[in-house]
Amino acid sequence: MLLEVAAIETFYGPSQALFGVDLNVREGEAVALMGRNGMGKTTTIRSIMGLAPARMGSITFAGKSIAGRPAFRIARLGLGLVPEGRRCFRNLTVRENLVAAARPGRWTVAGVHDLFPRLAEREGQYADTLSGGEQQMLAIGRALMTNPRLLILDEATEGLAPVIRRDIWSAIRTLKQEGQSILVVDKTMAELLPVADRCVVLEKGRSVWHGTPTELTTTLQDRYLGV
C-alpha cells in the first residue's frame, strides 16, 4: 500500500473538521476522493500533506508514518500536491516555478513542456500573467517536478473553460496510463469516474462509502454527491 489513512480527525482551532477518514491508495492506482462542498475533502488532503495536521488517527506513506512531520518532509517523501485554486508563485516565471520545486527523477522541465506545450511557449512569463488554465497546468507541472510517487490533485479543473478542462483531464489520463499513482478530488463525474480505479466518498468529515466507480450507482451519487 502506498498511502494508508486510518481514522484521522482534524481540527481548525476548536472546530473539528474531520471525524474519522479512512483512505488507501495502492501503487499505480487512481483514487477519487468525492463529496459535496464542505464535507472535508480539502481538509483530508491538507492533513495528508501536513498542512493541517491530524490530531488523531494514522497516516502512513510507503510504510512510514508521516503524521506530525513538517509539510516539506512529507512532500520530500514523494507526495506532490496540486492545491485547490492553482496557487502558483506569482512573483516567479513559469520556468522558475518549475525549477523551484525540482527534485531528481523522471520529470524535468522538458518533460513538463511535453505534457503541457503551452508552458513551453510561456516559459519566461510571470505566473500571474497566465490564464487560469495555464496556471493550473503550471501547478500540475510544478507538482510533477517534485517527481512524486503519489500525485494529489485538489479540484484541478474547477472554474476552467471546458476546452482547458479537456486538456487537463487528457494529461491526467496520460499520467495514469504511465503508472502514476493519483489521489484526485473533482466534481466532474463524467471525467473523474473513467479515470478512477476506486472511489471514497466523504460526508460531514467521515468516509462513508468505498468502492469502484461501477459500484457507485445513481442512487448513491444522488445521496452522497447531490448529482
Added chain:
Amino acid sequence: MNRETLTSAALVLLLLGIPLAAMATGHNFYVTLASRMAILALAAVGLNIALGLGGLVSFGHAAFFGIGGYAAGVLAWHAMMLQPFPLGLPGTKLMPVIWLVAMLAAGIVAAFIGAISIRTSGVYFIMITLAFAQMIYYFAISFPSYGGEDGLSISLRNAFPGVNTLDPFTFFLICYLLLLAGLFLFFRLRDSRFGAALQAARQNETRLAAVGVSPFGIRLAAFVISAMVTALAGALYADLNRFVAPSMLSWHMSGELIVLIILGGTGRLAGPVAGAIVFVLFEHWLGGITERWQLYLGLVLLGVVLFARGGVVGLLAGKARHG
C-alpha cells in the same frame, strides 16, 4: 541582450571607468573613492541576496561587515606583533587567508543569528538582527585588547601574493574583481533552483513547503551566504582604511547597506553597484558643501521609495521583477 543586462554591464563598466578617468586627469584621490564604492557595493551585493531575493530585511548586516573588518585587523595585528593566538596559531597579513577567515567567522555567526531570527518575520526579524548586531558592537567596544572603542590600526595594508596592494589602483582592481565575483555569485544564485525557491519563500512559505522545500533551511542558507559576502567586503574595507573601528559594526552601517540597495534597486543584479556609486558621490560632493548631506540623501531616498521603487536600475532598465 536585454535592457537589464545592458544597464548592469554599463554600471559595472562605469565603476571601472571612474579610477581610469581619475588617473588620466591626475585626480588620484578618486581611485580610493572608487575602491570604497566597489567595497560598499560588494557588501550590498551580500545583503541583496538576503533582502533582495529572500525578502529578509536584515538590520544587522553591519555585524558581518564588522566581523570581516575585525578578522583583517586582528589577524594583521597578531602577525605584526609576532604574537600568536592561543594554541600557537599565527596571525597573517595574507589577504586570501584573511578573506577566508572573515567569511568563515561571519558564516558561523550568521548561522547562529539566522537560526534564531529566521523563525520570526517582519518587524521581529528586523529587531532581532539589529539586537544581535548591537550585541557584537558593544562586545567590540568593550574589548580593549583589540582597541576597544578606539578601534584597531593596520599600519601596513595586507598583502596579496604577486601584487603591490599599496598601489591604490591595484587595490581597486582587487576590490573590483571581488565585486565581479560577488555579482556573478548573485546572478547564479538568482537563476538557480535555490534562487527560485528563495524568492518563492518570500511569496508563500506554506506553498513552498508543499513542494518539498524547507523555507527555513533555504532562508538560513541565503542568510549565511549573504553574511559571508558582506564579511569579505568588511575585510577589504579594513584594508582600504587600514583601520578597523567599532563603527563598522554599528546600526548606522546596517542602515547604510539597506539604503544602498534601495537607492540602486532591490533584488536587481547591479542595484548595489548603482547604489554605492550614488551614495559615495553624494557623501563626497555634498559632504564637501554641507555637513547635513544626509538630509539631501534622505530626500533622494524618499523620492526613490515614493516614485521609483526600482531604484536607479529601475529607472534605467525599466520595470522591476515581480514580488
